[in-house]
Amino acid sequence: MANDGRSDVPLGRRSPMATTRVMVADRNVITRVGIRSILERNAGMAVVAEATTYEAILDAVDEHGPDVLIMDLDLGDDTTRGLKICEEITDRYPGTKVLVLANTLSEMIVVEALRRGATGYLCKDDVKADELGKGVKAVQDGETVLGKGVGSMVARGLGSSRGQAEHLTDRELDVIRAVAKGLSNKQIAVQMYVTESTVKFHLQNAARKLNTHRRAELVHRAAAAGLL
Amino acid sequence: MANDGRSDVPLGRRSPMATTRVMVADRNVITRVGIRSILERNAGMAVVAEATTYEAILDAVDEHGPDVLIMDLDLGDDTTRGLKICEEITDRYPGTKVLVLANTLSEMIVVEALRRGATGYLCKDDVKADELGKGVKAVQDGETVLGKGVGSMVARGLGSSRGQAEHLTDRELDVIRAVAKGLSNKQIAVQMYVTESTVKFHLQNAARKLNTHRRAELVHRAAAAGLL
DNA sequence: TAACTACCTAGCCAAACGGCTAGGTAGGAG
DNA sequence: CTCCTACCTAGCCGTTTGGCTAGGTAGTTA
Numbered sequence: 288m289a290n291d292g293r294s295d296v297p298l299g300r301r302s303p304m305a306t307t308r309v310m311v312a313d314r315n316v317i318t319r320v321g322i323r324s325i326l327e328r329n330a331g332m333a334v335v336a337e338a339t340t341y342e343a344i345l346d347a348v349d350e351h352g353p354d355v356l357i358m359d360l361d362l363g364d365d366t367t368r369g370l371k372i373c374e375e376i377t378d379r380y381p382g383t384k385v386l387v388l389a390n391t392l393s394e395m396i397v398v399e400a401l402r403r404g405a406t407g408y409l410c411k412d413d414v415k416a417d418e419l420g421k422g423v424k425a426v427q428d429g430e431t432v433l434g435k436g437v438g439s440m441v442a443r444g445l446g447s448s449r450g451q452a453e454h455l456t457d458r459e460l461d462v463i464r465a466v467a468k469g470l471s472n473k474q475i476a477v478q479m480y481v482t483e484s485t486v487k488f489h490l491q492n493a494a495r496k497l498n499t500h501r502r503a504e505l506v507h508r509a510a511a512a513g514l515l
Numbered sequence: 516m517a518n519d520g521r522s523d524v525p526l527g528r529r530s531p532m533a534t535t536r537v538m539v540a541d542r543n544v545i546t547r548v549g550i551r552s553i554l555e556r557n558a559g560m561a562v563v564a565e566a567t568t569y570e571a572i573l574d575a576v577d578e579h580g581p582d583v584l585i586m587d588l589d590l591g592d593d594t595t596r597g598l599k600i601c602e603e604i605t606d607r608y609p610g611t612k613v614l615v616l617a618n619t620l621s622e623m624i625v626v627e628a629l630r631r632g633a634t635g636y637l638c639k640d641d642v643k644a645d646e647l648g649k650g651v652k653a654v655q656d657g658e659t660v661l662g663k664g665v666g667s668m669v670a671r672g673l674g675s676s677r678g679q680a681e682h683l684t685d686r687e688l689d690v691i692r693a694v695a696k697g698l699s700n701k702q703i704a705v706q707m708y709v710t711e712s713t714v715k716f717h718l719q720n721a722a723r724k725l726n727t728h729r730r731a732e733l734v735h736r737a738a739a740a741g742l743l
Numbered sequence: 744t745a746a747c748t749a750c751c752t753a754g755c756c757a758a759a760c761g762g763c764t765a766g767g768t769a770g771g772a773g
Numbered sequence: 774c775t776c777c778t779a780c781c782t783a784g785c786c787g788t789t790t791g792g793c794t795a796g797g798t799a800g801t802t803a
Contacts, residue, residue, distance in 0.1 A: 316644045321549025390618070416544045456749060469732030471789065485751050491792075500791065501759095502731045504697030510738050684779060699759065713781050719762075728761065729789095 306331055307427055310353035312338040313388070314362050318411070322357060322388075322419065329420045341368050348380055354427050357386045359411075360400065366513040367454075370399050377404025386426045388414070393512040394440045395497075399454060401441060407432030459493040460514060462486055467506045467515055534559055535655055538581035540566040541616070542590050546639070550585060550616075550647065557648045569596050576608055582655050585614045587639075588628065594741035598627050605632025614654045616642070621740040622668045623725075627682070629669060635660030687721040688742060690714055695734045695743055 311322050311334055323334045336351040338344045341362050348356060356376060360369030373385055386407040387400050397408055407426040409418070413435040422432045433441065455463070465475040472490070476483040494500050497508045509515055537554055539547050539562055551562045564579040566572045569590050576584060584604060588597030601613055614635040615628050625636055635654040637646070641663040650660045661669065683691070693703040700718070704711040722728050725736045737743055 315640050316642065317549035317553065317639060317647070318545050319549070320552045320644070321545035321547070324548045324552045325545065411545060412543050414544065416548070419545070458750065466731045467735040469727050469729035469735075471729075473789085481750090482752060484753060487791080488751075490790095494791085499697050501697035501699075502790075503694050503734045506731045506735050507695040507697075507738060507743075510735060515735075686780065701759085709780090710782060712783060715761080716781075718760090722761085730760075 306333050307355065307423060308333060308335045308351070308353045309423060310334070310336040310338070310347060310351060310356045310383075312344045312347075312356060312358035312362065314339050314359065318359070325416050325419050326423065332420065332423065341372055344372055345375065348376055348383055352380065353383055355384050355386055355423050357388050357423070359388055359390065360396065361390065361513055366396060367460075370396070370403055373400055373405050374403035384426045384429065386422060386432065391511065391513055392436060392440065395454070395512045397437055397440050401431075406430075408437050409434035410437065455493055455496060455509075455514065456489075459489045459496075460509075462489040463493055463505060463509045464515055466490070466502050467510065534561050535583065535651060536561060536563045536579070536581045537651060538562070538564040538566070538575060538579060538584045538611075540572045540575075540584060540586035540590065542567050542587065546587070553644050553647050554651065560648065560651065569600055572600055573603065576604055576611055580608065581611055583612050583614055583651050585616050585651070587616055587618065588624065589618065589741055594624060598624070598631055601628055601633050602631035612654045612657065614650060614660065619739065619741065620664060620668065623682075623740045625665055625668050629659075634658075636665050637662035638665065683721055683724060683737075683742065684717075687717045687724075688737075690717040691721055691733060691737045692743055694718070694730050695738065 309326055309332060311319050313319050313322070319337050319339075326332045326334060335353055336347045338347045339362065344356070344358065344362075358369070358373070360366050360373065362369060373387070376383055376385055384406040385404060386409065387405045388409050388411055389396065390411055392410050400408055406429065407422055409422055409432065414422075418434075422434075425432045461479060462475060465478060470478070472483045472486045475486045479486070490502065490505070493509075494502075494505050497505055499505050499508060506515075537560060539550050541547050541550070547565050547567075554560045554562060563581055564575045566575045567590065572584075572586065572590075586597070586601070588594050588601065590597060601615070604611055604613055612634040613632060614637065615633045616637050616639055617624070618639055620638050628636055634657065635650055637650055637660065642650075646662075650662075653660045689707060690703060693706060698706070700711045700714045703714045707714070718730065718733070721737075722730075722733050725733055727733050727736060734743075
């Protein structure tokens with residue numbers, strides 16, 4: 288029942304040349320309008336829906352059944368939420384390909400997104416106007432599209448983590464966020480209703496996963512990965 | 516000679532109602548196209564030039580003499596460079612008002628930008644489509660435009676630093692960048708050819724300026740302010 | 744059932760850090 | 774010349790940290 292919604296929405300497939308139905312998910316109006324303008328220069332492409340929140344994405348995909356969903360993983364304060372949505376879409380709506388259009392380039396996020404079913408990953412600041420249209424077409428055909436610098440990152444990411452990127456648990460993220468605020472382990476312990484030992488435990492695990500052993504770098508990497 | 520360039524570029528001022536000549540500086544094509552689309556819905560507004568690098572901004576402003584320059588301060592790897600450009604434009608081309616359109620909201624950057632002559636400061640993720648056009652018009656009239664959340668930030672910023680934001684010295688930035696990489700004070704000392712005491716000295720000063728006393732938070736704030 | 748994950752706790756030790764006081768130099772501005 | 778800024782150095786002391794070993798529970802999956 289998951290993708291039944293698609294069958295009753297073949298509207299828009301009426302032009303002589305099949306139209307690529309695109310949906311855009313981004314919190315930023317300017318970006319949404321920009322993507323729409325760029326894509327609609329190409330004949331045969333139409334932006335059929337937009338979404339600005341995580342909740343709205345699933346509804347809109349279900350309702351409009353786009354061929355390609357262009358999405359920014361960061362639609363709120365939680366990029367991991369974006370990753371989950373990405374996985375959910377590709378699981379439940381195999382007819383909709385996901386093209387991630389990210390603000391930043393973080394190895395961890397790139398690897399996770401692809402592992403969860405994204406067919407393409409482009410970086411906003413690097414993408415050229417014509418690349419966007421080509422990327423959408425390629426992704427629609429099931430071809431994997433990786434932007435400038437993304438490819439090598441994937442290679443490294445898959446190599447270093449042997450196929451499965453370790454990702455931070457909720458608790459670890461909580462601790463890191465507290466560290467970023469300048470709290471000491473003791474203060475964090477009080478705030479989280481656990482002991483200082485536990486705080487140190489989570490930090491050690493997080494540090495190992497992010498491949499560092501210094502809290503300053505830990506915070507920096509987590510921030511760079513869009514985790515804060 | 517600075518703004519002589521304006522007089523020979525009155526093209527576009529031919530409509531009955533005076534046209535607002537806008538220039539957009541942003542590294543991101545999608546954003547540039549988006550802004551153009553949104554503004555050109557309003558009659559009486561035209562995007563007459565675009566720039567994607569710091570160098571190109573000054574040339575383009577000199578050549579086209581826009582009424583309003585919409586710019587992202589972060590066009591490369593150095594936001595402070597954007598601040599300098601902002602100051603230079605407002606100094607040399609008083610006929611061109613600067614409206615900063617930022618990705619992130621950092622108290623330090625906001626305060627600095629306004630101190631250096633920006634007439635408005637909006638945040639990409641918060642701005643609504645109609646606000647952009649209104650903002651441009653208001654800025655053109657010399658009215659200060661502050662986006663959601665920016666106002667209170669300015670108040671706090673001006674209050675805490677009494678009119679002059681303390682800014683980090685080169686050396687302090689070097690040390691912070693090293694800390695962000697996870698280096699210890701000793702390692703940083705070796706790398707910078709100074710003693711550990713000196714490293715600690717710079718860190719203490721930087722920490723005071725950024726109003727913290729923990730290196731993890733120091734790195735986080737510096738990163739949030741686009742200083743790394 | 745066993746195995747696994749996420750979570751929590753304890754204590755030890757050496758290293759690193761923060762906070763402080765008290766000096767120094769070189770270069771530019773008034 | 775004096776003041777000021779940015780830069781550099783020294784040492785002390787208490788706190789925080791990183792790194793470690795060695796346990797525990799609850800919930801899920803195989």
